[in-house]
Every structure is written in structure tokens, then in C-alpha cells.
Amino acid sequence: MGKRKKMKTRYRRLSYVTDIGGIKSAIGELRGVGYPKQPKLNRNYSPGQDDPEINEKWLIETIKDKIANHPENSMEFPFYGEKIFDEPIVGFIKGDDSFFTDLKRIIGPHHFTPEEIMTWQAEKNGVTPPKAEDLSVVSFVMPITKKTKEENSSKKEWVSERWAQTRLHGEIFSQLFVREIVAYLMERGILAIAPDVTPMFNKKRYPNVGWASPWSHRHMAYAAGLGTFGMHDFLITEKGCAHRLGSFIVNRKLEPNRERPEDIHAYCLHYQDKACLKCIPRCPVDAITRENAHDKEKCYQRVADSTKICNRDYHIFIYGCGLCATAVPCESCIPVNLGK
Ligand code: SF4
Ligand code: SF4
Numbered sequence: 287m288g289k290r291k292k293m294k295t296r297y298r299r300l301s302y303v304t305d306i307g308g309i310k311s312a313i314g315e316l317r318g319v320g321y322p323k324q325p326k327l328n329r330n331y332s333p334g335q336d337d338p339e340i341n342e343k344w345l346i347e348t349i350k351d352k353i354a355n356h357p358e359n360s361m362e363f364p365f366y367g368e369k370i371f372d373e374p375i376v377g378f379i380k381g382d383d384s385f386f387t388d389l390k391r392i393i394g395p396h397h398f399t400p401e402e403i404m405t406w407q408a409e410k411n412g413v414t415p416p417k418a419e420d421l422s423v424v425s426f427v428m429p430i431t432k433k434t435k436e437e438n439s440s441k442k443e444w445v446s447e448r449w450a451q452t453r454l455h456g457e458i459f460s461q462l463f464v465r466e467i468v469a470y471l472m473e474r475g476i477l478a479i480a481p482d483v484t485p486m487f488n489k490k491r492y493p494n495v496g497w498a499s500p501w502s503h504r505h506m507a508y509a510a511g512l513g514t515f516g517m518h519d520f521l522i523t524e525k526g527c528a529h530r531l532g533s534f535i536v537n538r539k540l541e542p543n544r545e546r547p548e549d550i551h552a553y554c555l556h557y558q559d560k561a562c563l564k565c566i567p568r569c570p571v572d573a574i575t576r577e578n579a580h581d582k583e584k585c586y587q588r589v590a591d592s593t594k595i596c597n598r599d600y601h602i603f604i605y606g607c608g609l610c611a612t613a614v615p616c617e618s619c620i621p622v623n624l625g626k
Contacts, residue, residue, distance in 0.1 A: 292362040292455070297601035308454055308603030321461075321483040325468060327411035331475035340476060342540050345467075346376045349426050352463040359459055361451050368448075370456045371428035375525060377510030378540040381421025385509045389502070396488070396500045398481055400535045403501070406486055407479040416477060422540035425503070425510040425533040428460065429525040429618075438528075439613035443570050445606040450596045452530070453606035460532045468534060477537035496582040503531035511544030514552045518565045518610040519580040522553040526618035528611045553620045562621070565610040574610060 291307070298305055338344050353359055353374050361368045379385070386399040400423055405415035434448040445453075464480045471478040481487060481501035491497050504521050507513055510533075513523035520527035551557030556576075566574050573584035585607070593605045615621040 292360065292366065294363055294366045296363055299601075301597050301601045301603055305597075305601075305603040307458065311454060311458055312603065312605075321485075322465070324407065324410065324479070324484065325465070325472040327407075327413065327472045327477060328475050329411070329413065331473065333474070337474065340471065340474075340536070340538055342378060342543060345378075345424050345536075345540070348467060349374055349376050349424075349463075352466070353428060356459065356463055358455075358462055361448065361455060365448060365451065368433065369431055370434075370452050370459060371530070372431055372525075374426045374428050375512055375523065376424065376426045377507070377512045377544045378542050379423040379425065379506065379509045380419070380539070380542065381423065381535070382418035383509060385505075389505055393502060393505065394498045394500075397498070397502065398486070398500050403481045403484070403486060404477060404479055404535055404537065406484070407477055411477070413477070416537045420537060420539060421535055422538055423506055423510070423533055423535050424540070425506040425512060426531070427507060427512050427521075427523050427525060428456065428530045428532065430456075430528045430530070435528050435612050435617060438608055438611075439617075441609060444595045445592050445608060447600045449608050449612075450592075450600050450602060450604050450606050453608075454602055454604035456530050460530060464532055464534050471536060478534060480532075480534040496586060501533075503533050506533040507531050508550065509546060511542060511546040514547055514554065515550050516554040516565065516616055517556050517563070517579050518569075518574055518614075519582070520611045520616075522616045522620060524620055526611075526620075527614075527616050528608065528618065553616065555615060555621050560621075562615060564614045565616075568610040568613060570609065 350373060353371050359370050361370060381400040389397045399418065400421045401418040404421055408415040430452055434452055437446040438449040461483050465483065468478040468480055487500055507521050508515065513521040516522045516527055521531065523529065555562035563576060571584055571588045573581045573588065589605050589607045592607055596602055596604050611617060
């Protein structure tokens with residue numbers, strides 16, 4: 287997704303019609319279409335003396351720098367210039383981690399392994415596909431700002447304006463800076479790919495899990511040891527569950543820098559037998575219950591319905607909610623009484 291013109295001084299008019307950026311983003315999220323072409327691999331690149339070594343340190347520093355200094359990490363009117371995200375956390379997964387085959391069972395058979403989607407990228411560029419063990423996934427958590435969390439905390443029915451902008455501009459910004467990193471690596475002869483912005487990305491609906499993507503940033507972040515799932519299905523990380531996530535694959539062997547908890551609910555108070563369930567009353571449609579945890583279909587419907595609110599009140603074409611991720615003990619940290 288390319289840059290979307292930010293409105294500095296006024297709302298856009300008739301946003302259903304004029305907000306092409308939002309409409310393109312929504313279709314892209316569902317069907318992987320409308321994105322710029324994949325960058326080409328420079329097969330003749332010869333490394334220069336000043337080239338940085340592409341390793342864990344370089345990737346962490348580059349992602350932190352993008353979020354700290356990129357001009358597109360910015361809201362639009364009436365919050366023009368406010369940052370969308372705070373400092374990220376970054377983790378790595380080995381390309382041959384058996385978790386990727388588990389995901390075909392947990393999510394659905396269409397979920398890519400890094401090797402599968404990188405084979406597509408390699409063949410498009412006329413090179414031999416790398417082996418799974420020569421690949422790694424880079425996963426990152428972009429925490430939502432305090433102002434946005436406070437604003438969404440004050441809402442009881444529908445998503446707040448800053449949260450809605452984060453959902454739209456934050457996603458476009460994230461895709462943009464990942465594309466910049468992928469293009470940089472491909473120019474230097476290193477295969478890289480962000481699976482969610484390829485035409486191979488096509489969400490499917492399964493009876494058990496509802497809409498499921500062929501590349502789940504949330505499961506990547508769990509696999510990288512960045513967090514575990516809460517009652518609300520958001521990932522609870524050391525910076526909380528109010529965030530956006532991203533991930534991409536590189537043809538480099540990278541060492542995981544965090545331990546992945548065996549228990550996928552290790553940081554949720556309720557699943558650790560501590561009193562909480564504070565996310566239940568935050569949901570305006572009772573999509574979270576003690577008995578059944580998170581009802582994805584009910585949640586999906588509510589989030590889809592929010593499009594008309596975002597359009598009418600905030601003049602952008604997007605959907606969102608996140609009420610259960612704000613004003614809860616896991617909003618901005620791993621709940622303290624878990625002692626993590
Ligand atoms: S609010 Fe409490 S029960 Fe709900 S996800 Fe967070 S820690 Fe778990
Ligand atoms: S995100 Fe879903 S589960 Fe959470 S409050 Fe909104 S509708 Fe309810």
C-alpha cells in the first residue's frame with residue numbers, strides 16, 4: 287500500500303466515496319490486492335565495504351528507527367502530527383520452527399509456512415528457493431500511544447476517533463515501512479517478503495475459527511515470544527495488548543531473542559486462575575463470556591458495523607473497536623499480579 291494523503295486541516299467529505307485509501311486498504315486486508323508490485327531481487331549486487339551486516343541488531347534498530355522517525359507514523363486532522371505508535375518490540379522465529387506446521391492445523395491448511403511463501407518470491411525472481419532453515423521471520427509489536435488508549439478507554443459503545451485513525455493510518459504506515467525494508471534487502475540481493483501485501487494473501491472462512499488469514503501477525507508474535515493470548519484474543523505483551531502487529535520473512539538465519547511460553551495464555555489473569563474478566567463488561571455486544579471466551583463471529587459483526595460510525599463521525603473508511611483492549615489490566619503491560 288502506498289502513501290495515503292493525510293488531511294492536515296479538515297475532514298474529508300463524503301468519505302464513502304472520496305476515501306479511496308481506506309477502501310483500498312480494506313480490500314487489500316481481505317484479498318491482498320491493490321498493493322504496489324513486489325520489489326525485484328537484484329541478483330547482481332556485490333556487497334560494498336560500507337554495507338551493514340543484516341543481522342538481529344540491524345533489524346531491531348531499523349524497525350525502531352522507522353517508528354521513531356518516519357514521517358508517516360502520524361495521525362491526520364484533527365490530530366495531525368501526533369504519533370500513531372510508540373517504541374516497538376521486535377522478535378525472531380527460525381524458518382524451520384515446527385510451529386509453522388502446527389498453524390496449518392490451528393488456523394487452516396492455507397496458512398503459509400515461510401518456505402512456501404518465499405518459494406513464490408524466489409521463483410518470481412528466477413532464483414532457487416531457499417530452504418526453511420535459511421529463513422527467519424521478523425515479528426514486531428507497535429504499541430498504541432497513551433492518548434489513543436485513554437480516548438478508547440472512555441468509549442462504551444463504539445471505537446474512538448484516534449483508535450479508528452490508528453487502525454487505518456497505522457496499518458498503511460506499517461505496510462509502507464516494511465515494504466521499504468523489504469525493498470532495501472531485495473536491492474542488496476537478499477530475498478525478503480511481507481506475505482500480507484502479496485496477491486497470495488487471501489482470507490478464508492472456516493467453521494471453527496471464522497475469517498482466517500494465510501499469514502497471522504498475531505501467531506507470529508506469539509511464536510517469537512513477544513506475548514500470549516488473552517480472553518479477548520488480543521496478544522498480551524510486555525507493552526500490553528493495545529497495539530498493532532507486523533511481520534515479514536528474510537533469507538537470513540536469525541537467532542530468537544525471547545522465550546516462547548508453552549502456555550498460550552500465560553499472561554492472562556483469568557487463565558492463570560486470578561480474578562479479572564475485566565474485558566467482559568467492556569464489550570458492548572457480549573462477545574466475551576466466562577464460558578466461551580471470545581466469540582469471533584459476534585466480534586467480527588460488531589467491528590464490521592463500526593464502518594458506518596467511522597465514516598459518519600470520523601470521515602474515514604475503516605472499521606475497528608478495541609474497547610476490550612483498553613481500560614483493562616492487560617492494556618499496557620503484562621498484568622502486574624502475574625509477577626512477570
Ligand atoms: S482483562 Fe483480564 S481476563 Fe481479560 S484478557 Fe486481560 S487479563 Fe485476561
Ligand atoms: S473488539 Fe470485539 S470482543 Fe472486543 S469489545 Fe469490540 S466487539 Fe467486543
